Amino acid sequence: MTPDGARNAAAIEHFADGRAARALTRALVDEAPIAIEINGIGYAxxxxxxxxxxxxxxxxCLSEQLIATRSGFVSADAVQVPGGGWMLRVVLDAPSAGPLIDRARLRLAEGSCGLCGIESLEQVLRPLAPVTARLNVDKAAVFRAVSALGDHQVLGRVTRAAHAAAFCDVDGTIRCLREDVGRHNAFDKLIGALAQAGIDPGTGFVVLTARCSFELVQKAVIANVPVMATISAASTLAVAQARDHGLTLYSLAREDSLLEI
Known part of the structure; x- marks a missing residue:
């Protein structure tokens, strides 16, 4: 059975050892443009x-700091549009819409540097509130979570093309996992799922199947995640951002080793 987020496609498998090619059906991860409209304003x-x-x-919306908590979020309605894209119509309460309107006004007047809703390089590197959550996570718990990750990656296991973001208890038990073709999207989905369930991100740690980029560290800091581990290596700016904001960062996390950086 094909999981949500995947579609079957006809393919031909070829072999290096000279065996005859064979036709088969392969599950591909679904990728589509999703236009995000917030309170009637096109955002990204x-x-x-x-x-x-x-x-x-x-x-x-939480990662973009358009709202501070779940209470500022009213609703979201996803509609598929002709051509294969999606429109995601989001409604925030009126007080929460203030930063959105200000940001959208500036985006119309200035060029964007490429990050959603960001008008200048100064905003990309803007100071954030430091992580206040404190959690003592034994390295064995991280190894346990990384070891169990594959069992929870339904979309990734079928397609071999999806990133995952997992929230883990202090003992390494995976409590929630979300997947997406994009690593940033997978993390946003996880942050949203935790907020929907009323789970405090400060009570556990996050494991990502991705390289550790600046934007992912920024999302973790905004969500008040105390500890994050990534399967691939970290960038210089990601490490600096983590250190400056009190995020414990592990990279190149494997079942038997990790890099504390």
């Missing part, structure tokens, strides 16, 4: 997997 167009879009909408 993201390439993402159109699954768990309610979680994505909420997590996106």
């Amino acid at each position: 167009v993201m390439m993402a997997t159109p699954a768990d879009l309610d979680d994505y909408a909420l997590g996106f």
Whole structure:
């Protein structure tokens, strides 16, 4: 059975050892443009997997700091449009819409540097409130979570093309996981899912199947995640951002080793 976020496609498998090629059906991860409209204002167009879009909408608004808590989020409605894209219509309460309107006004007047809703390089590197959550996570718990990750990656296991973001208890038990073709989207979906369930991100740690970029660290800091581990390596700016804001960062996390950086 094909999971949500994947579609079957006809393919031909070829072999290096000279065996005859064979026809088969292969599950591909779904990728589509998703236009995000907030309170009637066009905000961004993201390439993402159109699954768990309610979680994505909420997590996106939290990561973008358009709202501070779940209470500022009213609703989200996802509609598929002709041509294969999606419109994600989000409604925030009136007080929360203030930063959105200000940001949209500036975006119309100035060029964007490429990050959603960001008008200048100064805003990309803007200071954030430091992580206040404190959690003592044994390295064995991180190894346990990384080891169990594959069992929870339904979309990734079928397509071999989806990133995952997992929230884990202090003992390494995976409590929630979301997947997407984009690593940033997977993390936003996870943040949204935790907010929907009323789970405090400060009570556990996050594991990502991705390289550790600046934007992912920024999302973790905004969500008040105390500890994050990534499967691939970290960038210089990601490490600096983590250190400056009190995020414990592990990279190149494997079942038997990790890099504390």
